[in-house]
Amino acid sequence: MTQQASHARTALVVVAHHRPDSLTAHTARRAAARLEAAGYRIDLLDLHAEDFDPRMNTSDQPDWGNREKAYSAEVHAHMQRILDADVIVAVFPVYWQSVPAILKGWIDRVWNYGFAYGRSKPRLAGKRMLWLGLAGASADDPIVEGMQAVLETTLSEGIAYYCGFAQSTVGLLTDAEERPQHIDAEGNILIGEAVAGAEREAQYADFDRRAGEFVEKFAAAETVAA
Numbered sequence: 001m002t003q004q005a006s007h008a009r010t011a012l013v014v015v016a017h018h019r020p021d022s023l024t025a026h027t028a029r030r031a032a033a034r035l036e037a038a039g040y041r042i043d044l045l046d047l048h049a050e051d052f053d054p055r056m057n058t059s060d061q062p063d064w065g066n067r068e069k070a071y072s073a074e075v076h077a078h079m080q081r082i083l084d085a086d087v088i089v090a091v092f093p094v095y096w097q098s099v100p101a102i103l104k105g106w107i108d109r110v111w112n113y114g115f116a117y118g119r120s121k122p123r124l125a126g127k128r129m130l131w132l133g134l135a136g137a138s139a140d141d142p143i144v145e146g147m148q149a150v151l152e153t154t155l156s157e158g159i160a161y162y163c164g165f166a167q168s169t170v171g172l173l174t175d176a177e178e179r180p181q182h183i184d185a186e187g188n189i190l191i192g193e194a195v196a197g198a199e200r201e202a203q204y205a206d207f208d209r210r211a212g213e214f215v216e217k218f219a220a221a222e223t224v225a226a
């Protein structure tokens with residue numbers, strides 16, 4: 001049917017990594033390909049490649065007395081990309097149990113007062129969000145449970161649901177480092193042996209499988225909701 005072509009949903013895939021050859025960038029490309037295969041039009045926003053400046057400035061600082069404030073042209077262009085998207089998928093390395101500064105700055109500057117929040121009818125209402133965070137910690141590290149909880153609190157409760165999103169999911173991808181990392185009781189980082197050959201291939205395949213599962217599940221939920 002032509003319905004899919006004329007009403008193709010749009011996925012804004014936001015990548016927050018400085019190296020195009022990073023596992024994060026690889027994961028973002030695979031996520032975009034899966035979403036495309038599921039029928040989405042892809043808008044790929046590589047914050048570093050587009051030279052996004054995460055620093056707040058006077059033009060983009062909210063004016064609490066004026067929710068109609070005209071922000072900078074750069075921010076308005078980013079707002080339009082968000083409005084055009086049905087879903088947003090942010091792919092990023094977990095830094096200090098949070099998002100990297102460039103992604104945080106994109107939210108600070110673009111998800112602004114009068115646009116993302118501060119209206120009785122939120123403009124972003126009904127959109128869905130997937131946060132794919134790559135973490136160096138190993139899956140069996142006790143720190144992971146708290147990491148998942150703090151990311152859900154900050155990203156889903158504090159940002160997405162606050163801005164009226166219909167759904168927000170945090171997909172935490174542990175074991176993103178070549179060498180397994182653990183923190184001991186004294187807070188030392190214990191770096192394990194890097195694996196090689198077939199074992200390493202299996203490790204990457206498992207990582208891609210876990211990332212793929214988050215994206216597939218997210219895409220399937222849209223089909224149910226549509």
Ligand SMILES: Cc1cc2nc3c(=O)[nH]c(=O)nc-3n(C[C@H](O)[C@H](O)[C@H](O)COP(=O)(O)O)c2cc1C
Binds near residue numbers: 096
């Ligand atoms: C500044 C910084 C902070 C980090 N904080 C955490 C953290 O809080 N928890 C964690 O599991 N990994 C942490 N890591 C490890 C990264 O999550 C990991 O290196 C990254 O996901 C690997 O993906 P990449 O190769 O695409 O960068 C941190 C790394 C850096 C550089």
